[in-house]
Amino acid sequence: MPAQLLLNLFIAFLWMTLIDEDELKFTTFFAGFLVGIGIIFFMHRFFGTQFYLRRLFKTIKLLFIFISELTQSSIVVLGQILSPKLKIKPGIFKYETVLKSDVEVTMLSLLLTLTPGSVVMEVSPEGDTLYIHAMDVEQSKAGLIKQLKNFEKAIMEVTR
Amino acid sequence: MTITLSIFIPFLAAIFIPFIYKRIQNRHIGWFVIIVPIALFIFLASFIPSIANGSTYMHTIRWIDSAGIHFATYLDGLSLIFALLITGVGSLVILYSIYYLSERESLGRFYVYLLLFMGAMLGVVLSDNLMMLYVFWELTSISSFLLIAFWYHRKKSRYGAQKSMLITVSGGIAMLAGFIMLQSLTGSFSVREIVATIGQYTDEPLFLWAMLLVLLGAFTKSAQFPFHIWLPDAMEAPTPVSAYLHSATMVKAGIYLVARFTPIFGGEAVWFYTVSGVGLFTLLVGSFNAVKQTDLKALLAYSTVSQLGLVMSLFGLGSVALQHGYSPDSVIYTQATFAALFHLINHSTFKGALFMVVGIVDHELGTRDIRRLGGLMAFMPITFTIALIGSFSMAGLPPFNGFLSKEMFFEALVNARNLEVFSTGTVGTLFLVVAWIASVFTFVYSMIIVFQTFFGEFHPERVEKPSSEASFGMLVAPSVLAIFVVGIFFFPNVVGNYLLRPAMTAIYPSFAGAEGLVPHIKAWHGFNPALWMTIGVIILGTILYKLIKYWRGVYTIAPLRWNLDTAFNAGLTWLEGGSHFITRMYMKGYLKDYLVYIFTFFIVAVGGSILWTGSYSFDFTDNSPIAINEFLIVLAMAGAALAMIFAKSRMTAIILNGVLGYSIALLFVVFRAPDLALTQTVVETVTTALFLLCFYFLPEWKKERSARKTKIMNGIIALSAGTIVTVLALAVQGNKMFESISVYFEDAYLLAGGKNIVNTILGDFRAFDTMLEVVVLFIAGIGVFTLIKLKTGKEDKDIEDQ
Amino acid sequence: MSVNEIGEFVGALLILLGGIASVISVFGLIRLPDVYTRSHAATKSSTLAVLLTLSGTFLYFLFREQFVSVRVLLGIVFVFLTAPVAGHLLVRAAYRSKVKLADISTEDELHDVLYKIESENDGTSDKS
Amino acid sequence: METLITVLVGLLVTVAVYLLLSRNLIRVILGTAVLSHAAHLLLMTMGNGLKKGSAPLLGENANSYVDALPQALILTAIVISFAVTAFLLVLAYRTYKKTGTDDLHALRGFNDE
Amino acid sequence: MIETMLTVSLVLFSITILIAVVRIVLGPSMPDRVLALDMIGVNLIAMIAVVSIILKTKAFLEVILILGILSFIGTIAFSKAIERGVIVERKRDR
Amino acid sequence: MMNNIIVMPMIIPLLTGIILIFLRSYTKTQRVFSILSSIATVVVSLVILNRIQHEGILRLDFGGWLPPYGILFVADSFSTLLVVTTSIVTSILLIYAFSSIGKQHEHMFFYPFIFFLVAGVNGSFLTGDLFNMFVCFEVMLLSSYVLITMGGRKIQLVESIKYVTINVLSSWFFLIGIAYLYGTVGTLNMAHLSVRVAEVGQGPLLTVISLMFLIVFSLKAGLLLYFWLPGSYSAPPTVVAALFGALLTKVGIYAMFRIFTLIFYHETVITHTVIGIMAILTMIGGSIGALAHNDIRQIVSYNVVIAVGFILAGLAISSEVAFQGAIYYLIHDMIVKALLFLIAGTMIYLTGKAKIQEMSGLIRNYPMLGWLFFITMLSLTGIPPLSGFISKVYLGQGAIETGSYLLLAVAFISGIFVLYSLLRIFLNSFWGETIISEDDDVPLKKGMLVPCVLFAIMTVAIGVGAEGLAPYVSDAARTLMNPEIYIDAVLQGNR
Amino acid sequence: MRINDVILRTVARIVVFIILTFGVELFLSGHNNPGGGFIGGLVLSSAFVLLYLVNDIETVRKGIPFDFKKIAAFGVLLAVGTGFGSVLFGEHFLTQAFGHFHLPIFGITELSTVVLFEAGVALTVVGVVVTIILTISEDV
Ligand code: NA
């Protein structure tokens, strides 16, 4: 994968030297980079690995999942704060994740924590269990776990 | 030139003595030392004829030219008398000391001090420049200090030395102030120039101050009441020292000063009353106290005090002659001065001899206590003879020189009674009575010396050593002095014509050559009042001496028992105790107190002057508008700040400080200061981190248990400080007087090639500040490292460990 | 209205929304019963607020001055990255420093795990 | 604005002085910190007026700029007060470790002879 | 219009800060206070952004980023202090 | 014309300090390098002093930026005399440090801090910019903070907390004083400040602001606000105490002279009267304090206080002669105070005791030390022909000329207290029965004695050879008396 | 239960690089934009502070085995040295020179001795801040 990036940069640089006679410009480099992307996308099977920008698309997908979750739960929490009577039942629950690497667990935790109504309190020393504080355990635990699964899947698409 | 050199010779000798002392083994070092005074005496004596003919010698070496301070020597009749006394008596004292001091003593040190003193004393009497005089004046105090404490392991020696040093140096400092005033008046430090021009300045208020200050110097040095208290304690010095410094020479420096300054200050009523009054009173006090002494040396010390008083008073009386300048009528008053000079010489001879006698007694018997002594005449005939001559001369009996000068003293007093000037009438009579009473006591103690020591029964068990006559060598010096005592009685006019005449001319320049300035001294002058007074003294004195055990009780009567010494000691103790008390009162060691002092000073000085000068004119017209959000932020900051005071935990306070810091960063943004906002943010964070780093180790805050009153006081101080800062700032904002220089920096790009003005100021216009600021930071960094890592091994003994 | 003006308006609107979100979240900070619930209000709602504001700012500069502010973008990424971490750390610190959960809390699956092991540790250290 | 900030400065000074007069070392150090905040703000108000002009960056082509000199001075002052605070804090820390107290009443020094 | 919106949001942010200060003062627990401080930091970022728009300058965009970085660092330091007392360990013991 | 040489008295120590950081583990090299560079500083400053005699006041515009916009160093006779003395005193004290401070300190950057301190001190003397003076002060102060705590004994820590806090406070006053002044007249260059203040006349507001500076420099100098001084000067190692005693208060005094002769000299009725009263109270307080204690270090420290009052009496009098006196006294005091502190420290080192009643008869075992102390005592009392004398004469003249009799009286009487306080040490500790037998006494290292002897020689030399200094001193006093000389030199051509 | 800092450490790894880059950028752009040696240095040191907060001292020391005191000293030397450099060229102490140079790749570039000066400042700041924090932390 880094090989693809290096190659892409090389193409861009080559492009730049080919196009510009006397002056070096960033815009030319960028254009060369785009050209490189195209070339590598066509050729990536020869490397025996995935096209390296595929992750980008997956990441963007993850981002959108996140933003939608964020908006939904934000509204829920804002509503809870603003409701004349506090009707919440907060609590801590345990969630065992299928994710393995540090980066994956971190990403999951960040996303979960960013969405309102839940905070990751602890990660077990082994890194496979998250302890989560939820704003309203009784009502949203099921929803939260669904959200977690959603995130797990999206994350794995990016990282694996 | 040679005269100047004569001052230096003793100093030079003093430098070499320690080296010689190390080299020689079998010869007393004194034999080398004695060469110096003898040579100098001969040298100075060679000037007698020319000086008697009216010559004077002057020589100047420039020293601190810009200040008019020169090394100017001046030899005239007055200085010559003193110079001869210094070297003459000096020679005899050293001769005496050779036998008196054993080789076990640290003689090197002794003679160094003695030579230092001799040089200093010569310097005093030969100086023309006041500053040079002062130099040597203090040097005599110092060498005297060293000599008194020669046996410094004795507590009493140290005490005596300290006392003399404190009193004489203090007087010296006063005198210095007086000298400087004289210079300010006349523009010169030269005595001769001042004498020449002083007439124009006598009406200035400064003139009087200068006079009193100079007199303070003279009185302290010459042990005049109430400064005489140092002299008896100075007797802790080895006897040769007492004979030399504390009878013959140093104590006469004050007399010299008065004589020297008579042409300047004489003729003033204040001078007359002060000098003669203090002199007479000292005479009375000294003689009265001498009688009760049981230590022979102490007795001599008090006698010296009284004799110095006598001489002093004579100079006072003699100054009257200058009141209207020269006239044939006023010459008569100069006789007092003549008597003073004459008695000065006489006193040196008989008192020197007496001190040496006491030294011999002490040396041979191991005690000087009159109550233990008696009957020494039998085995110390020569010593007895000398003592007799000395004492009788002191008592004013013929055929000894003391008689002559004593008679002249009485005559002067009688003359003074008739004085028209200064409306002396009744005071003159008082003077006369005082003098006469004092003379009676003088007679009594003189008799005590002779009779209680040498007559009566000898009790061997009361003395420490077996008794015998002193060695020949020890007797030489006092004998010579005794011969002078007798000799001067028979040939007084030799002294009068060759030594006193030029001295009189020096003191009364306007009387030079006047008829009767130098009278013909006669032992027999008919039955005049003075003689009757002497006879009275003898009769009453004899009676009092005989009946002494019946009236000794008066010394225990309250006012007479009171002792200035006790007062002095109490004063010092009180001074130390009081100082300790006061210092402890405000130097408690609490940081808080110190800060309170500082803020109080700030509030009083700055706040007070704001109110006093009314510098609180405000002008709010130029204020920028406030947005609501800015106001709210300021409100938040105010809240955070106030909350810091009441914060119950340390971390809360730290957090609140963080709020302040970050909010200030926002204010910097509002005020268009991006660089500041950036710096503030980072610095605040790092500071907070540091607080937390150090925080862990500290215990949780305890509630301040300060009293409510303290809290209110603190609050008032804090509020006042805050108010003053604000008021002053508002006043400044309303009173901008100039445009700032910072307009210049707006050309930063042209000048320094940078578009960020602040950065160009920091990196270029004021790069030096930045460089140093980096250094400050660096020092702090390395300093923190050192502070934590350097732990010296030894632990707090509260003592320097390195 | 030109495209730029619309862009600017959207930017300002986002900022205003951010302001409102911020006030609401601070309302939560006052209102909610314990530090854990407050942390929800603080870390998330205010993160949302700042994200809205920064996005608005980004848009504003983009449309107003045709200026792509990398710093603002970086700022957004940064807040995204750090805000949850900060929240997580704080809540953990609170729990480990034994700040009590509010009474209305219903379950606590962490308590036993954390303190059972700790007391075991204490036991071993006593023996040694 | 100037007046508002000046009053704030006065308040900060008041708080700082009150903290300085306390018995607790950390409070004293916090006092010095607040004191320097106040000084920096005060310096700010001493320029040619707050908010009058643009940030002193020539690249922005404004008509007038705020006074840059006080800003430079404050920057220097901030760094210096940071250095001093750091040292003072460590000093307090070290003193506490050595003496076991941060109560200034217990830290009198020479006078407890 | 835009101007008003911006001003209003500035006021809103400063109200947030003001209330957060109240939370700091009230506590009750230390994490509460740090939370409020963190919130103040975040809101300051927002305010600076808005001020930049109002002043039409890019001069303060750096400050936004810096403030983000540092309030993060500050919060870490505080939570470590609360959690473990020590904020920088010599050697991680467990 | 290029006057880069006048930055050298600051830059040489600065660079030396930095380079010594890298030489941490090479003690010998550190020493050699230290002494060489401090001698170089002496030479350079002497060269500057003489150039001023020929060329008048020298100035160096940093970065070539003309005053009042840039920062500059200004070397006039007054400042340069102090720089020279500082450099000499430091060189001699370094010799003492070599044999006394110990490996541990040397390994912990002791010499760098000394050099930073000197850099700060010299910078403060030379700078022509008020804010830069603030920064130079900080360089000096930070170094002093470190030096006073070095070793970390309890007493050091406790005293330095007070010292640091009070100095932080005074730096704060300095900063807001600068703020006010800048707000009012819009400039920082001292000569330019003088011009502007003169132009509007020193009104009430400016007078009030000047009092802010009075507070700052009084704190630094120990004028009336001296309570921090005795404790903090008693705590550090001997060399450091000597350095403090000799240099630190002098910087405050210098600044006071500079500010109140160059800028705020219009309203003497207020400012100089206040200074006079403060000087009197300082002398009294110092005198009382010097008698109040039995601890040598305290006695010695209060003697510093007395001297401060004495010198500033010269400023209160404010005549050319009085200035001369004050300048002579400054030089004298730097040397003799260093000597006094060294001797006191050596006594404590030798006996392990600090109270006068606990030591006795030292002169038998250490005669040289005893006589050095004796000379010091006399010199401080103002006994001629030692160095304290001439200043006393000049100050007296100044006081009399201007009718400041109270100042005169207190100044001269304080001399007696100096004498008495030191006499107590001499009589109790040097004289008296020898307690230590000659066998088990601590040997007095040559390296400790030599610096003392050098200082003693200097006090004699300055006293006897006062005329040699006269042209410099009178030039300095003339410049102080006539601010336009300084102003012309700084703002030549661009006023 | 042992503390698992996985989230913090993972994020910090990224954040540190952002801060470092930003710090260098601030340092370089200081002459024309907000920033400069001080701020750059401060930001760089805050990156180090973050490293120490997240990891322990020994770990960081293995990764960055510098003596920060020496770095600071070198910084000061550089700052003072640039001042001295101008003396060698016969200019006033601390005279900064700047000019526009044609460099390969960068084109017309403004080069200024101020950069050296500022680099010294930045190095000092980094060295000092890290030294202080390390020293205290090690003293536990
Ligand atoms: Na003693």
Ligand code: NA
């Ligand atoms: Na003793």
